[in-house]
Amino acid sequence: MKLSKRGEYALRALIDFGLTQELGRPLLRVSELAAKEGLPIKFLEQILMQLKAAGYLESRRGKHGGYLLARPPENISVGQVVRLIDGPLAPIACVSQTAYERCSCPDEEHCGLRMLMLDVRNAISNILDRFTLADVVEVTMRKLRRDKVPLPFALEPLMTQPSSRPKSSKRPKKINGQTSTEKVPI
Amino acid sequence: MKLSKRGEYALRALIDFGLTQELGRPLLRVSELAAKEGLPIKFLEQILMQLKAAGYLESRRGKHGGYLLARPPENISVGQVVRLIDGPLAPIACVSQTAYERCSCPDEEHCGLRMLMLDVRNAISNILDRFTLADVVEVTMRKLRRDKVPLPFALEPLMTQPSSRPKSSKRPKKINGQTSTEKVPI
DNA sequence: GGAAAATTTGGTCGGTCTCACGATAAACAG
DNA sequence: CTGTTTATCGTGAGACCGACCAAATTTTCC
Numbered sequence: 001m002k003l004s005k006r007g008e009y010a011l012r013a014l015i016d017f018g019l020t021q022e023l024g025r026p027l028l029r030v031s032e033l034a035a036k037e038g039l040p041i042k043f044l045e046q047i048l049m050q051l052k053a054a055g056y057l058e059s060r061r062g063k064h065g066g067y068l069l070a071r072p073p074e075n076i077s078v079g080q081v082v083r084l085i086d087g088p089l090a091p092i093a094c095v096s097q098t099a100y101e102r103c104s105c106p107d108e109e110h111c112g113l114r115m116l117m118l119d120v121r122n123a124i125s126n127i128l129d130r131f132t133l134a135d136v137v138e139v140t141m142r143k144l145r146r147d148k149v150p151l152p153f154a155l156e157p158l159m160t161q162p163s164s165r166p167k168s169s170k171r172p173k174k175i176n177g178q179t180s181t182e183k184v185p186i
Numbered sequence: 187m188k189l190s191k192r193g194e195y196a197l198r199a200l201i202d203f204g205l206t207q208e209l210g211r212p213l214l215r216v217s218e219l220a221a222k223e224g225l226p227i228k229f230l231e232q233i234l235m236q237l238k239a240a241g242y243l244e245s246r247r248g249k250h251g252g253y254l255l256a257r258p259p260e261n262i263s264v265g266q267v268v269r270l271i272d273g274p275l276a277p278i279a280c281v282s283q284t285a286y287e288r289c290s291c292p293d294e295e296h297c298g299l300r301m302l303m304l305d306v307r308n309a310i311s312n313i314l315d316r317f318t319l320a321d322v323v324e325v326t327m328r329k330l331r332r333d334k335v336p337l338p339f340a341l342e343p344l345m346t347q348p349s350s351r352p353k354s355s356k357r358p359k360k361i362n363g364q365t366s367t368e369k370v371p372i
Numbered sequence: 373g374g375a376a377a378a379t380t381t382g383g384t385c386g387g388t389c390t391c392a393c394g395a396t397a398a399a400c401a402g
Numbered sequence: 403c404t405g406t407t408t409a410t411c412g413t414g415a416g417a418c419c420g421a422c423c424a425a426a427t428t429t430t431c432c
Contacts, residue, residue, distance in 0.1 A: 001310060003277040015298045038290035040421055062429035065378045091189035104224035110335060112201045112326035123309035124187060140298035149296060229391050248399025251408040
C-alpha cells in the first residue's frame with residue numbers, strides 16, 4: 001500500500017512549485033528544492049524531467065534557470081500525478097481501470113480479494129482524484145498563516161517582485177474530513 | 187499504492203483456507219494451493235511459513251500433511267495480515283501509527299502531502315481493518331452459490347467427511363458498499 | 373566570444389522484491 | 403526398517419528501486 005519515494009518526492013516538489021507560484025516566485029532551481037525538502041538532488045532531477053515530459057513542468061536553462069509549473073494548479077489532479085509516477089492507484093492490477101490485467105486467480109468474478117480491493121481502489125480514488133494541486137496548496141497556505149509560520153521560499157531575494165496575483169477564491173473543499181475517530185493502528 | 191505480490195498471495199491463500207475449512211476440509215497441501223491459484227510453489231512456501239510463524243496457520247508434515255488455519259477466521263483481520271506481510275498500510279511513513287517515521291520534509295505539521303495521505307490512510311484502514319477473513323469468505327461463498335458455481339476444492343476426494351459445521355451466522359456486513367458511481371479511472 | 377550556471381546524459385552500487393533449484397527433516401504406510 | 407510424501411531450510415539468480423558520482427551539453431550573462 002505504499003507510495004514510492006519517487007511519487008512522494010514528485011508530489012512534494014509540485015506542492016512547492018504551487019506554493020512559490022502563489023507567492024510570486026514561480027521559478028525554482030533543483031538545488032534549492034532539494035535543499036529545502038531534503039531530497040537527493042540527482043534523483044529529484046530525474047523526477048522533474050519526468051514531470052516536464054508529462055507536461056506538468058517547464059524548464060529554463062542558463063543563469064536564471066530552473067523549473068516552474070507549466071499548467072495552472074487547478075488543472076493538476078493529484079491522482080493523475082500518482083498514476084504517472086507510480087502506475088495505477090489500484091492495489092492489484094485486476095481492479096484497475098487504466099491498466100487492467102487479468103490476475104492469476106482462476107475465477108476473477110468470484111474472487112473475495114478482488115471485491116475487497118475494489119473497495120480500497122474506490123476509497124483511494126475518491127480522495128486522490130478529487131483533490132487538485134490548487135486545493136492542497138490552498139489548505140497548506142491557510143495552515144501556515146494560521147500558525148503564523150514565516151512563509152517558506154520568501155528567502156532567496158532573487159528578483160523580488162511582489163506581484164500578488166489575485167488568488168483563486170474557490171470553495172475550500174475540506175481536507176482531512178473524517179479524521180480517524182478510532183484507535184485502529186495503520 | 188500497490189499491494190505486493192507476497193501480500194496478494196498471502197491473502198489469496200488465507201481466503202482459500204477459510205473456504206475449505208467452511209467446506210469441511212481444512213487441510214491443504216502447498217502444491218494443491220499453488221496449482222489452484224496459479225502461484226509459484228516455492229514462493230508460496232515462504233509465505234505460508236511466515237503466516238505460520240505469525241500464528242495464522244498450523245502445519246502437519248508427512249503423508250497427509252499440509253497447512254490449515256490456526257485461528258478462527260473471525261479473529262483474522264485483513265488489515266493485520268497486510269501489515270504483517272507488507273508493512274504499515276499508510277502510503278508514507280510519517281502518517282503511520284504502527285511504524286511512524288519522521289519524513290524529510292522540514293515542517294511536518296504543515297505538510298500538504300501529509301494531510302492528503304492521512305486521509306488515504308484512514309480510508310484504507312476503514313476498509314481493511316473492518317473486514318475479517320470470515321467476512322470475505324462468507325461473501326465469496328454467497329456469490330459462488332448465487333451463480334451456482336461448483337464449489338472449488340470439493341475435488342480431491344481425500345477423506346470425505348461431510349462434517350458440515352454450524353456456520354457462524356453473523357451480520358452480513360455488506361462488502362463493496364459504495365461501488366464507484368463515477369467514471370473516474372483508477 | 374568566453375565564462376558561469378543550469379539542465380541533460382551516462383554509468384555505478386547497494387538494497388529489496390519475486391521466484392527458483394536443491395538438499396534436509398519429519399511423519400506416515402507398507 | 404524402508405520408502406514415499408510432505409513441510410522445512412539454504413542459496414541465489416534476475417529485475418527493479420533509491421541514491422550517488424562524473425562528464426557533456428545548452429543557455430544566459432558579462
